[in-house]
Amino acid sequence: MEERYAFIISDRTGITAETMGHTLLSQFPMMKFKTVPLPFIDTEEKARQTVQQINDAAEKNGRLPLVFATLVDDNIRKMISSSNGVFFDLIDQFLGPLERELGVESAHTIGRSHGVVDPAKYTSRIAAVNFSVRTDDGVNTNKYDQAAVIIVGVSRTGKTPTCLYLALHFGTYAANYPLTPEDLIAGRLPARIAKFRDKLFALTIDPSRLAKIRQERFARGRYAGLKQCQQEVLQAEAIFRQENVPYINTTAISIEEIATTIIHKARLKRDLI
Amino acid sequence: MEERYAFIISDRTGITAETMGHTLLSQFPMMKFKTVPLPFIDTEEKARQTVQQINDAAEKNGRLPLVFATLVDDNIRKMISSSNGVFFDLIDQFLGPLERELGVESAHTIGRSHGVVDPAKYTSRIAAVNFSVRTDDGVNTNKYDQAAVIIVGVSRTGKTPTCLYLALHFGTYAANYPLTPEDLIAGRLPARIAKFRDKLFALTIDPSRLAKIRQERFARGRYAGLKQCQQEVLQAEAIFRQENVPYINTTAISIEEIATTIIHKARLKRDLI
Numbered sequence: 098m099e100e101r102y103a104f105i106i107s108d109r110t111g112i113t114a115e116t117m118g119h120t121l122l123s124q125f126p127m128m129k130f131k132t133v134p135l136p137f138i139d140t141e142e143k144a145r146q147t148v149q150q151i152n153d154a155a156e157k158n159g160r161l162p163l164v165f166a167t168l169v170d171d172n173i174r175k176m177i178s179s180s181n182g183v184f185f186d187l188i189d190q191f192l193g194p195l196e197r198e199l200g201v202e203s204a205h206t207i208g209r210s211h212g213v214v215d216p217a218k219y220t221s222r223i224a225a226v227n228f229s230v231r232t233d234d235g236v237n238t239n240k241y242d243q244a245a246v247i248i249v250g251v252s253r254t255g256k257t258p259t260c261l262y263l264a265l266h267f268g269t270y271a272a273n274y275p276l277t278p279e280d281l282i283a284g285r286l287p288a289r290i291a292k293f294r295d296k297l298f299a300l301t302i303d304p305s306r307l308a309k310i311r312q313e314r315f316a317r318g319r320y321a322g323l324k325q326c327q328q329e330v331l332q333a334e335a336i337f338r339q340e341n342v343p344y345i346n347t348t349a350i351s352i353e354e355i356a357t358t359i360i361h362k363a364r365l366k367r368d369l370i
Numbered sequence: 371m372e373e374r375y376a377f378i379i380s381d382r383t384g385i386t387a388e389t390m391g392h393t394l395l396s397q398f399p400m401m402k403f404k405t406v407p408l409p410f411i412d413t414e415e416k417a418r419q420t421v422q423q424i425n426d427a428a429e430k431n432g433r434l435p436l437v438f439a440t441l442v443d444d445n446i447r448k449m450i451s452s453s454n455g456v457f458f459d460l461i462d463q464f465l466g467p468l469e470r471e472l473g474v475e476s477a478h479t480i481g482r483s484h485g486v487v488d489p490a491k492y493t494s495r496i497a498a499v500n501f502s503v504r505t506d507d508g509v510n511t512n513k514y515d516q517a518a519v520i521i522v523g524v525s526r527t528g529k530t531p532t533c534l535y536l537a538l539h540f541g542t543y544a545a546n547y548p549l550t551p552e553d554l555i556a557g558r559l560p561a562r563i564a565k566f567r568d569k570l571f572a573l574t575i576d577p578s579r580l581a582k583i584r585q586e587r588f589a590r591g592r593y594a595g596l597k598q599c600q601q602e603v604l605q606a607e608a609i610f611r612q613e614n615v616p617y618i619n620t621t622a623i624s625i626e627e628i629a630t631t632i633i634h635k636a637r638l639k640r641d642l643i
Contacts (some may be wrong), residue, residue, distance in 0.1 A: 110626055112630065116385065117386060120386040120461065128474065185467070191460075192397060203398055204400075219624070220586055223530075226530060226531045227530065230503060230530060233503055261538060265625065358410075
């Protein structure tokens with residue numbers, strides 16, 4: 098199947114445009130898209146080059162490229178919308194109705210969304226990231242009294258990226274503790290985390306997927322064998338059930354999804370939005 | 371000034387709805403908003419409760435709440451849109467035109483955007499996160515040959531969160547190296563990073579902001595004094611200019627913005643979109 102061009106155009110980082118464009122395109126799983134992110138299109142000269150690039154793609158591909166744009170400057174937006182693409186204006190379509198409802202004019206200012214920083218929030222976010230890095234992989238358990246959540250699970254279930262996502266996006270103090278084979282054989286939570294039971298949230302995963310992940314990074318020792326993975330997952334889930342630790346299966350979901358689910362289920366405070 | 375309610379409603383994580391809602395609201399800096407994120411609204415029962423919550427807010431606040439929604443299920447969307455809020459349909463407004471342009475029906479499937487995982491991308495993302503954690507704060511410089519970018523700067527300029535954001539969102543192998551007072555006095559790049567000059571990207575910051583950040587975390591020693599910060603920043607920027615290391619000032623911009631700017635300016639490969 099031929100790919101369809103999808104340009105993601107923004108006057109700043111393009112984070113909003115990418116998120117929206119990705120969400121919309123994901124509703125067409127039967128189609129293939131060639132995504133071209135073009136951030137920082139903030140001058141008429143860059144806009145002219147972008148129009149040329151869209152028109153070239155249209156001619157080469159034989160079909161009109163899709164163009165998803167978050168552009169605040171009226172001039173630049175008009176230039177891009179005049180290209181030979183199908184223009185989806187992700188901002189302006191909503192700003193008019195919002196202005197009417199709120200009874201004020203919008204700022205029409207580039208880069209307000211991800212650009213402007215609240216120093217207090219910035220600092221608490223950095224502090225959360227530092228906390229998560231310092232308490233990664235079961236170290237510094239003496240800091241667990243400061244944690245908002247402690248993620249537990251066997252090795253390679255996604256604990257580290259989940260904690261860092263929580264810290265970066267929600268300002269959550271998230272520690273993580275890997276259950277070792279010794280912990281699993283003991284059949285209950287190790288003492289140093291048992292006393293923080295109310296803060297625990299567990300990750301589990303399908304054993305066959307776990308084995309694949311482990312095999313990708315390590316030689317094929319016992320650690321990465323399917324049998325070992327099956328046994329570890331079985332033992333870990335038994336502990337979570339017995340000790341009433343909430344857990345989710347991360348096999349088929351993304352880090353964003355794991356993190357947001359934990360925020361939601363553990364009713365954690367969200368600092369950043 | 372009275373706050374206006376802004377409900378962010380999604381049938382899944384709400385990441386897209388939050389990003390879009392935040393971008394739109396940030397164009398009205400003169401207004402105050404009370405943002406209420408309601409993710410995982412995926413049943414009619416939850417939709418009914420949500421409608422009630424919106425109507426209660428409308429009555430209590432005296433003004434219609436804004437409602438930003440990414441809802442794929444037609445039934446749930448209709449229910450929410452019938453509430454006493456001003457409904458901004460972030461998905462459906464674009465899906466119809468997209469379906470017509472592409473000549474196919476959309477999947478109308480909940481949670482496709484952040485939920486479905488490509489195992490290969492997942493693994494490379496995790497590997498990038500692990501790399502960034504292992505090479506944080508100047509450790510394991512022997513792994514720098516694997517890095518796509520090495521972030522340098524004096525202490526507390528935002529290197530760690532920037533690296534982790536790059537790893538999580540773009541799958542970038544990002545290491546970071548703090549310039550010590552000894553490095554600064556020497557007046558040139560330390561040997562162990564000088565040989566990776568093409569991979570270096572530097573962060574700098576206004577000295578007064580740097581002093582504030584340092585004072586928030588440490589007692590008021592010399593390290594956090596304005597004079598020390600001024601000197602370090604001056605010395606560091608002199609090195610960056612002299613050794614042709616590109617750098618950006620992080621004083622007033624967010625981690626997202628820093629990371630996306632580095633991806634763009636250093637022309638790094640983006641693995642994830």
